[in-house]
Amino acid sequence: MDIKKGRLNTGYFFLGLFAFFIGLYPLRFIGLPYEDSLLGSKPQALLNSSIYLTAFYTHIFLGGLALLTGFSQFYKRLRVKRIGLHRTLGKIYVLSVLLSGISGLGIAFYATGGIIPALGFAGLAILWLYTTFNAYTSIKKGEVTNHQRWMIRSYALCFAAVTLRLYLPTFTGLLHMDFIPAYKIIAWLCWVPNILIAEIFIVRRLT
Numbered sequence: 001m002d003i004k005k006g007r008l009n010t011g012y013f014f015l016g017l018f019a020f021f022i023g024l025y026p027l028r029f030i031g032l033p034y035e036d037s038l039l040g041s042k043p044q045a046l047l048n049s050s051i052y053l054t055a056f057y058t059h060i061f062l063g064g065l066a067l068l069t070g071f072s073q074f075y076k077r078l079r080v081k082r083i084g085l086h087r088t089l090g091k092i093y094v095l096s097v098l099l100s101g102i103s104g105l106g107i108a109f110y111a112t113g114g115i116i117p118a119l120g121f122a123g124l125a126i127l128w129l130y131t132t133f134n135a136y137t138s139i140k141k142g143e144v145t146n147h148q149r150w151m152i153r154s155y156a157l158c159f160a161a162v163t164l165r166l167y168l169p170t171f172t173g174l175l176h177m178d179f180i181p182a183y184k185i186i187a188w189l190c191w192v193p194n195i196l197i198a199e200i201f202i203v204r205r206l207t
């Protein structure tokens with residue numbers, strides 16, 4: 001077996017595993033009392049706002065759907081043999097990002113920990129929407145390589161949902177940091193390295 005290809009397949013498998021479990025993670029919020037989740041740290045006035053709660057649940061459930069559908073799009077066999085399915089899943093991904101990204105941008109301004117995480121999440125939301133929009137418009141114009149490049153960027157940003165949930169227990173559990181200082185760092189750390197890695201991947205494999 002080609003070692004490089006073998007490594008790529010192993011990497012793809014593990015990325016898929018994380019995408020699957022974190023993609024399903026928002027289901028945990030169904031019927032969960034506010035006190036048992038991040039919502040427990042929010043002021044009562046925010047929890048009384050149906051706009052905030054609608055944005056929050058739209059964000060988490062469609063974010064999960066984006067993580068689940070987006071992953072399969074990189075599977076070459078699906079693109080080659082089931083192009084119709086690839087297109088349908090692609091449309092679901094784009095729509096999920098649109099709604100999860102806009103609502104994510106809205107709730108970013110109420111992020112736990114203040115302005116530093118708020119700006120980190122807002123920056124992530126704007127770039128997520130921007131890269132996904134470019135992925136969509138480039139394929140509409142028939143620019144396949146550009147479409148692949150933008151999708152890699154978009155999904156690397158989507159993967160912030162996974163990296164955030166790997167960093168949080170590492171910082172608070174292993175490194176014994178308090179939650180708020182850790183959260184301020186992780187709101188940026190969860191996506192800035194992801195997009196840099198995506199750029200390196202694009203330069204090495206798609207230029």
Ligand code: HEM
Nearest residue numbers: 022038060063064104107108111112121124125157158161
């Ligand atoms: C990539 C762009 C994303 C942005 C900008 C974003 C932004 C946010 C923001 C601002 C919050 C609230 C944080 C707070 O109030 O402190 C949040 C929470 C949350 N997000 Fe996202 N998010 C993104 C992607 C995703 C994805 C793909 C998922 C799918 C699993 C997801 C699932 C969640 C969940 C479950 C929460 C609740 C917090 C928790 O208990 O972990 N997010 N997100």
